[in-house]
Amino acid sequence: MDLEEQYNESSPHLSEFTGPSVPNNAKEADDDDPLTLSPYALEALKEFLTEQHSAAAAVAETAASGASSSEVSLISEDWRLSQFWYTPETAETVSEEVLELLNCLTTDYRSVACIACPxxxxxxxxxxxxxxxxLLEYDKRFEQYGSDFTFYDYxxxxxxxxxxxxxxxxxVADPPYLSLECLEKVSQTIAFLARPDKFYLLLLTGEVQRESAAKLLGLHPCGFRPQHSSKLGNEFWLFTNYDPGNRLGGWQSEDRV
Incomplete structure (x- = not known):
């Protein structure tokens, strides 16, 4: 999903490591030597810098919207965040629905918030x-989108x-975890962002959240099934708080769920 699990890495400072004592004269000699990296470290650094450069270039290309292809260049999924990008077909279907809703709005100012769905x-x-x-997103690589990006931790x-x-x-929300606790907190974010009078809500999450989505947000499942480029074992559904008519496969009746 754009599923992205929040993670905490604890990297100890170099000062926390201690080694065997070294004679003063050896230390002085070492101080005169230039700092060098092992071949392994140099290769790792090279790979890291290459990946960062490619990621920045891909995001910049997408933001500029200058590509002629119907597909969009995306930065690589980060396995540490359990990120799973939508297939082009899914991304296009949902984006077309959002644009349709925007066109239906009668207000001069029309806006959409994308929670954890880059x-x-x-x-x-x-x-x-x-x-x-x-875009409200935990992954700070998307800061490349500038003022359209807001850091978000559910x-x-x-x-x-x-x-x-x-x-x-x-x-539009795609909670990073398939848990009730995560959906409850994302629901708080939705309430914070949404217009109090009327708003359209689309939720992309696992089928296992069906009852919770109905209870917390009053959502109904649609016939359309989101897919991810990396095949996932969990079945994903799309829920809305409005009747999409014939779009998105329509609302599913209870006997079809």
Missing amino acids: TLFAYLKKANPYVCAR NQPEELPQALKNAYQIV
């Missing part, structure tokens, strides 16, 4: 570079700029 955000910008969309569901409060007529 693939959708990228395809929205590809389809319409001028769309007012914001563990602090309302730790967001006040300017975003009740500012969005459309909210």
Whole structure:
């Protein structure tokens, strides 16, 4: 999913490591030697810098929306964050639905918030570079999107700029975990972002969240099934708080669920 598990890495400082004592004269000699890296370390550094450069270039290309291909260049999935990008077909289908909803709005200011779904955000910008969309995302590599990016940690569901409060007529969310605890916190974020009078909500998550999505957010499942480029074992569903009619496969009746 754009599933992305939050993780905490604890890297000890170099000062925490101690080694055998070295004679003073040896230390002085070492101080005169230039700092060198082992061939292994140099190769690792080279791979890291290459990956970072490629990631930045891909995001910049997408943000500029200059590619002629119908697909969008995305930075690589980070296995440490359990990231899974949508297939082009899924991203295009959902982005077309969002653009359709934006066109139906009668207000002058039309905006959409994308919670933890960078693939959708990228395809929205590809389809319409001028769309007012914001990506709320934990992965700071997406800071390449500039002012359209807001750092988001679902563990602090309302730790967001006040300017975003009740500012969005459309909210699309793809919670990073398939757990009730995560969905509850993302629901808090949705309430923070959404317009209090009326808003459209699309939720992409596992089928296992069906009852929780209905209870917490009043959502109904659609016939459309999101797919990911990396094949996942969990079946993913799309839920909405509005009747999409014939789009997105329509609402599923209870006897079909």
